[in-house]
Amino acid sequence: MPKSIRDAYGEALRKYGVPTENVIVLDADLSGSTKSVLFAREAPDRFFNVGISENNMVAMAAGMSTCGKNVFVNTFTSFLTTIGACASKALISYGKLNVKLAGAYAGLSGAYDGPSHHSLEDIAIMRAMPNFTVFVASDEIMTDRITKYLAQEHVGPAYFRLSREAFPQIYSESDTFVPGGSKVLCEGKDAVVFSMGFMVSKALEAAKKLKAEGIEVTVVDLYSIKPLDRDTIVKYAKSTGAVVAAEEHNVIGGLTSAVSEVMLTEGAYAPLESVSMPDRHAETGKYSDLTKKFGFTAEAVEAAVKKAISRKGK
Amino acid sequence: MIKYNHEIIFCAAETSYCGAYFKEVKMSLDPKRKAYLESLCRQFRIDVIETLHSIQTGHPGGSLSVCEILTAIFFEKARFDAKNPKWPGRDRIVLSKGHAAPMLYRILAELEFFPKEDLKTLRQAGSHLQGHPSPNHTPGIEIPTGPLGFGYSAALGMALAQRLDYPDAYTYAILGDGETNEGIVWEAAMSASKFKADNFITILDNNHVQLDGPSNVIMPMGDIHAKWSAFGYNVIHCNGHDVEDVCDAIDEAKAKKGMPSIIIAETVKGKGVSFMEGNNKWHGSAIDDESYKKAMAELKGGALDA
Known part of the structure; x- marks a missing residue:
C-alpha cells in the first residue's frame, strides 16, 4: 500500500x-x-x-x-x-x-x-x-x-x-516532473483520456478494461495544469479524434476547461466528454463511497470513452 | 553632536556603520534638521496636490495625512540605500494603506529611487507608478499593497523573516484607521504578539475619516489603545503631523523589547488644505480647478500649522 x-x-x-x-x-x-x-x-x-x-x-x-x-x-x-x-x-x-x-x-x-x-x-x-x-x-x-x-x-x-488519500502507485523512482510537462502513460489510437490526480489511476484502469474489449486508449497525466502541455493535448486530440477529460473537480474551470480551451484555440477539433463534478456540491461520506456516488470511477471513464468514440465524425 | 547629512543618512551600503549610527540617534531633532523636514513636507503636499489635480484621479485625503509619518521614517529613521534598493539588510517600509501611494511616490522620488519627472505619469497607462504600490513596477516598493490589511500581514512576515538573517533590521508598517476594520489586521496583530516581533513597528495614521464618512460612524473601533494593548502591543501615542514627535515615538518603539509596538499617530485627513481636512469627500475625489487654486493658495501661503 x-x-x-x-x-x-x-x-x-x-x-x-x-x-x-x-x-x-x-x-x-x-x-x-x-x-x-x-x-x-x-x-x-x-x-x-x-x-x-x-x-x-x-x-x-x-x-x-x-x-x-x-x-x-x-x-x-x-x-x-x-x-x-x-x-x-x-x-x-x-x-x-x-x-x-x-x-x-x-x-x-x-x-x-x-x-x-x-x-x-x-x-x-x-x-x-x-x-x-x-x-x-x-x-x-x-x-x-x-x-x-x-x-x-x-x-x-x-x-x-494534494490529497488526504493514498493513490495507486503509477510512477517509478526514475520518473521526473517539470512545469509544462505531462506523462503519456499508455498509447492507443482510438481515444485519449487527459486526467489529473486521483483520476489518472482510474483512467489507467479504464484503459486496461477497454483494451480487453479491443478499444485502444491513450492516457495522459496532465500533472502540470499550468503551464499546460499544449503540444501533447493537440497531438493526441488530433491523432485519436476522441477526447475525455477526467478530473476530481467541478466541470467548470478545471481540467475539462483547460483541455477544451487548448483544443479549440489550436484547431484540434474532436468530441470531448468530461468526467467531473457537474457543477454541484457533494455530501458527507467515506471517500470511496463519495467517489463512487459522484462518478469518479473507472466505469465512468470507460463510458465517457465509448461516448466520445461514438461521436467521432458527427 | 551628530551632524545630519543626506549622504550619511541614506548611505546604507556599509551596514555595520549605518547600524551603529542609528543606534546613536538623539531623542529629538536638531532644530535645523526639523525645519528642513518641515519644509520638505510642505513641498510634498504642494507637489502631491499638483499631481493629483493634473491627472484627475488618486487619493488626496490619506496622502496628506500620512506625510509627516512617511517623512520621519524615510528621512530620519529607516536604513536603506536608494541606489541599491534590494540591499538585503535594509529596513522594510510597507505602506499598507496603499491608496496613499501619491505621497509615498513623491518621497521616493525625493530620495532618488526614480526621477521626479516620473511623478506626472502617476496612474497612467505605461507608467511605472501604479494606482497602488507594486514592487515589480517601482523601485523602493517592497510588496503590492492596496487591498486593505494584507500589507500588514505581509509586513509582519518580512519582520519575522528578517529576524532570522538580519536581527538589527526593522519593518515599518503604516496602517490607516479605516483599514483596521479589516479582520486580517487583527489576525496579524495576534501573530505579531505571539512571535514577539519587537522589530516590527506599526504606525497608525489615525485620521478619523474613511471613504464613506467619519470612521466612528462607518465602523466604530472603540478604545483603540485598549484594543491594541489587549492584542499584546506596546502602545505609543504621538502627533502624526509633528515629524519630531513621530521620530521620538519610533525611538520609543525600538527601545521596547519582547513585544511589537504600535504608534497611534493622531492625524487629520486632508491635512494642510482647509476644505479637505476631515472631509470624506476628499478621500478619493478628483480635484477640480477651483479647489486646486484654493488648495495651492493655502499650501504655498504657509497655512500648514493653522
Whole structure:
C-alpha cells in the first residue's frame, strides 16, 4: 500500500525543506493533518503556526518571500484557495513572489467533513492567477519529486494540489516532473483520456478494461495544469479524434476547461466528454463511497470513452 | 553632536556603520534638521496636490495625512540605500494603506529611487507608478499593497523573516484607521504578539475619516489603545503631523523589547488644505480647478500649522 499523498508530502517537505535553509513553513493549526508537523519538529525556528488565520498566513508568506525565503503555506485547500485568494492574487501573483501553496485535502478527500471542506473549485481559482505554476499530485512518487522541486529549484508562485488519500502507485523512482510537462502513460489510437490526480489511476484502469474489449486508449497525466502541455493535448486530440477529460473537480474551470480551451484555440477539433463534478456540491461520506456516488470511477471513464468514440465524425 | 547629512543618512551600503549610527540617534531633532523636514513636507503636499489635480484621479485625503509619518521614517529613521534598493539588510517600509501611494511616490522620488519627472505619469497607462504600490513596477516598493490589511500581514512576515538573517533590521508598517476594520489586521496583530516581533513597528495614521464618512460612524473601533494593548502591543501615542514627535515615538518603539509596538499617530485627513481636512469627500475625489487654486493658495501661503 503506497503512502497517502499527505504523508508523502509531509515527509518530502521534511526531507528536502529542512536542509534547504531558505525554506520557511507556515501552517494554520492543521500541521498534524497537512503533515507540515514533520518539518516543524526538525526546523522549529523556520516553522510558524499562525493559528486559525489563513488570510493572515498567506499574506505573511508573501512578505516573508520578499526577504529571500521560499515559503510553504499549508492548510486545507478548501480554505487556502478561497480565504487565501485575495493575498494569492494581489500579493503573490501580482508580486511574482516565491510562495508555495500546498493544498491539503483537495477534491473530495475531506470526505466526512462535507462540502464545506471539499475542494472542487481550487484549480479554477488558481489557474486564473497569472504567474502561478499549478501542479496536481497523482501518486506518492510524484508528490515527493514535485515537493523536492518546489523546495529546491522553483522560484515563484506555485500551487500544489494534494490529497488526504493514498493513490495507486503509477510512477517509478526514475520518473521526473517539470512545469509544462505531462506523462503519456499508455498509447492507443482510438481515444485519449487527459486526467489529473486521483483520476489518472482510474483512467489507467479504464484503459486496461477497454483494451480487453479491443478499444485502444491513450492516457495522459496532465500533472502540470499550468503551464499546460499544449503540444501533447493537440497531438493526441488530433491523432485519436476522441477526447475525455477526467478530473476530481467541478466541470467548470478545471481540467475539462483547460483541455477544451487548448483544443479549440489550436484547431484540434474532436468530441470531448468530461468526467467531473457537474457543477454541484457533494455530501458527507467515506471517500470511496463519495467517489463512487459522484462518478469518479473507472466505469465512468470507460463510458465517457465509448461516448466520445461514438461521436467521432458527427 | 551628530551632524545630519543626506549622504550619511541614506548611505546604507556599509551596514555595520549605518547600524551603529542609528543606534546613536538623539531623542529629538536638531532644530535645523526639523525645519528642513518641515519644509520638505510642505513641498510634498504642494507637489502631491499638483499631481493629483493634473491627472484627475488618486487619493488626496490619506496622502496628506500620512506625510509627516512617511517623512520621519524615510528621512530620519529607516536604513536603506536608494541606489541599491534590494540591499538585503535594509529596513522594510510597507505602506499598507496603499491608496496613499501619491505621497509615498513623491518621497521616493525625493530620495532618488526614480526621477521626479516620473511623478506626472502617476496612474497612467505605461507608467511605472501604479494606482497602488507594486514592487515589480517601482523601485523602493517592497510588496503590492492596496487591498486593505494584507500589507500588514505581509509586513509582519518580512519582520519575522528578517529576524532570522538580519536581527538589527526593522519593518515599518503604516496602517490607516479605516483599514483596521479589516479582520486580517487583527489576525496579524495576534501573530505579531505571539512571535514577539519587537522589530516590527506599526504606525497608525489615525485620521478619523474613511471613504464613506467619519470612521466612528462607518465602523466604530472603540478604545483603540485598549484594543491594541489587549492584542499584546506596546502602545505609543504621538502627533502624526509633528515629524519630531513621530521620530521620538519610533525611538520609543525600538527601545521596547519582547513585544511589537504600535504608534497611534493622531492625524487629520486632508491635512494642510482647509476644505479637505476631515472631509470624506476628499478621500478619493478628483480635484477640480477651483479647489486646486484654493488648495495651492493655502499650501504655498504657509497655512500648514493653522
